[in-house]
Amino acid sequence: MQVVNVGGSNPYPVYIGSGLLRQLGSLYRRHNLSGRAFIISDESVIKLYSQDVIQSLQANDIDPITVGVPPGETSKNLEMADKLYERLIKNRFQRSDVVIALGGGVVGDLAGFVAATYQRGVPLIQIPTTLLAQVDSSVGGKTGVNHRLGKNLIGAFYSPSLVVADLSTLKTLPKQEWNSGLAEVIKYGLISDRVLFERVERHIETLSADDADLESIITRCVDIKADVVAQDERESGLRKILNFGHTLGHALESMTKYQHFLHGEAIYWGMLGEAYLSFKFGNLPEMEFVRIRRLITKIEKPRLPIFEPEEFLNHVYRDKKNRDGRIHMSWLRHIGQCQPDPIDPDKVLSVIDFWRQEEAQLVQ
Ligand SMILES: NC(=O)c1ccc[n+]([C@@H]2O[C@H](COP(=O)([O-])OP(=O)(O)OC[C@H]3O[C@@H](n4cnc5c(N)ncnc54)[C@H](O)[C@@H]3O)[C@@H](O)[C@H]2O)c1
Ligand SMILES: [Zn+2]
Structure with missing residues (x-):
């Protein structure tokens, strides 16, 4: 496993390695995240990887809620963010609770934006599962959604608490996404x-x-x-x-x-x-x-x-x-x-x- 520390006003580590999903629970604890976890993912990624994430959290006494959005760019909008806020509110998520973005750049940007804005900001873990998200979108703190008048027009700079890039997730990535x-x-x-x-x-x-x-x-x-x-x-x-x-x-x-x-x-x-x-x-x-x-x-x-x-x-x-x-x-x-x-x-x-x-x- 490699760790890259991203500096700046809110520094955070990026963990890079194979099989890291199974270490998520211990990383969560190591970074003093104590609250409940709200996993935002897309439905394709949920089928592939949510079990590993949930089991790892449960092994560390964290019982997450998982919410899936339809895969693809069309989910990156304010209506979807609103649905996620509703689930957070109805489940009484609070300031110290944690949003986990499990997926590609779409999920990372959307969940990151929700984490940045829900109750003026709750801790965020990025778990990028596409090559693009691992090398680009999960690092740098840009979060946001599209507006009907343009792409990425609504957003916030918001640093995650940590990024966990599990390389083994890339094995299921379609060739076209890999090339991208x-x-x-x-x-x-x-x-x-x-x-x-x-x-x-x-x-x-x-x-x-x-x-x-x-x-x-x-x-x-x-x-x-x-x-x-x-x-x-x-x-x-x-x-x-x-x-x-x-x-x-x-x-x-x-x-x-x-x-x-x-x-x-x-x-x-x-x-x-x-x-x-x-x-x-x-x-x-x-x-x-x-x-x-x-x-x-x-x-x-x-x-x-x-x-x-x-x-x-x-x-x-x-x-x-x-x-x-x-x-x-x-x-x-x-x-x-x-x-x-x-x-x-x-x-x-x-x-x-x-x-x-x-x-x-x-x-x-
Ligand atoms: N915030 C930033 O700095 C930044 C930078 C670059 C791009 N972006 C944003 O990232 C988005 C694009 O991200 P993307 O290319 O990751 O697309 P994506 O999130 O739509 O993922 C691509 C597809 O791959 C599937 N997928 C994800 N992980 C998988 C896996 N491990 N195995 C199999 N299938 C998997 C998804 O379900 C989806 O269908 C755009 O919205 C773009 O604006 C943001
Ligand atoms: Zn690019």
């Missing part, structure tokens, strides 16, 4: 760790939940995220580097109304495009661009939809991180090194021709 999470792993390598990038590059064909290297790979990703968020808890500057691939990727996702790509799939196209822009208009050496392109090309992902350039640009501008009316992007200087800076819209548009050429090559 892997996009974030590759992103961490690209923005800040060349060695991590090279490890993924060497193992890309075989990397799976059974891999002996997985614990150290996930730990490295959590390390990088922990380091960045501790320095920029409220996303005012440095956290922008985590957005590599997301300036273009978010636009692809929103333009297709979140129906066409899983998040990571859009991020692959985004990273490919932003690496190209970094090479064409920035300092990324061609050899490094070629390596990035070779790696990303190997990963299965949906084709790009048909769209008008202006429509795409509108969605790039809509990204809520473009506060000053300019488009911001994480420019890669080298594999493992990046710098956030604005980019001109006509340069952004040049990515479309590049993408289309890439697609044409994929077909051949």
Whole structure:
């Protein structure tokens, strides 16, 4: 087992290892959590993992209540949060009681938001069960729900008391979800760790939940995220580097109304495009661009939809991180090194021709 400590104003540990669900009860006690437990999960994850969690808590004299939401993004909204508040109130949950988020990023964001707001905040344990949630969404304290007018518009920064990432849960993850999470792993390598990038590059064909290297790979990703968020808890500057691939990727996702790509799939196209822009208009050496392109090309992902350039640009501008009316992007200087800076819209548009050429090559 590895432990990464996330610093900042409310520090917390992230436990990473195989079989940790069965140690949850003792971790709960070790962190002086004494109250009752309210497990929020999705119905697919409940079938797979709630028994292990419940048994581990019961073995430590904690008797939890488990509430399931339907799997998928449509559960991440205020109506669902309201239903969860109702269950908490009717079961007389109090300030010292604990909310446990057991699932992927959807459950983590929703349960995290409920924990942040119920009685102005109750202790929270994140138990991420997707690769994306283990390396990204469970760390950094961003919680929230979607609004009918936009994604992740309602939310709070709220640190968990601890994060428990059990790697063995990843064995049941569908391949497409695995690939989606892997996009974030590759992103961490690209923005800040060349060695991590090279490890993924060497193992890309075989990397799976059974891999002996997985614990150290996930730990490295959590390390990088922990380091960045501790320095920029409220996303005012440095956290922008985590957005590599997301300036273009978010636009692809929103333009297709979140129906066409899983998040990571859009991020692959985004990273490919932003690496190209970094090479064409920035300092990324061609050899490094070629390596990035070779790696990303190997990963299965949906084709790009048909769209008008202006429509795409509108969605790039809509990204809520473009506060000053300019488009911001994480420019890669080298594999493992990046710098956030604005980019001109006509340069952004040049990515479309590049993408289309890439697609044409994929077909051949
Ligand atoms: N808070 C943050 O900082 C942050 C960062 C990135 C993404 N997010 C959010 O995360 C969400 C996406 O998260 P996600 O990709 O984990 O999606 P998800 O939570 O919808 O999970 C994906 C699917 O995998 C299933 N699943 C989960 N664990 C499983 C397991 N171990 N075995 C088999 N199936 C399993 C789920 O039931 C679901 O159908 C989005 O809402 C996004 O906005 C938040
Ligand atoms: Zn992402």
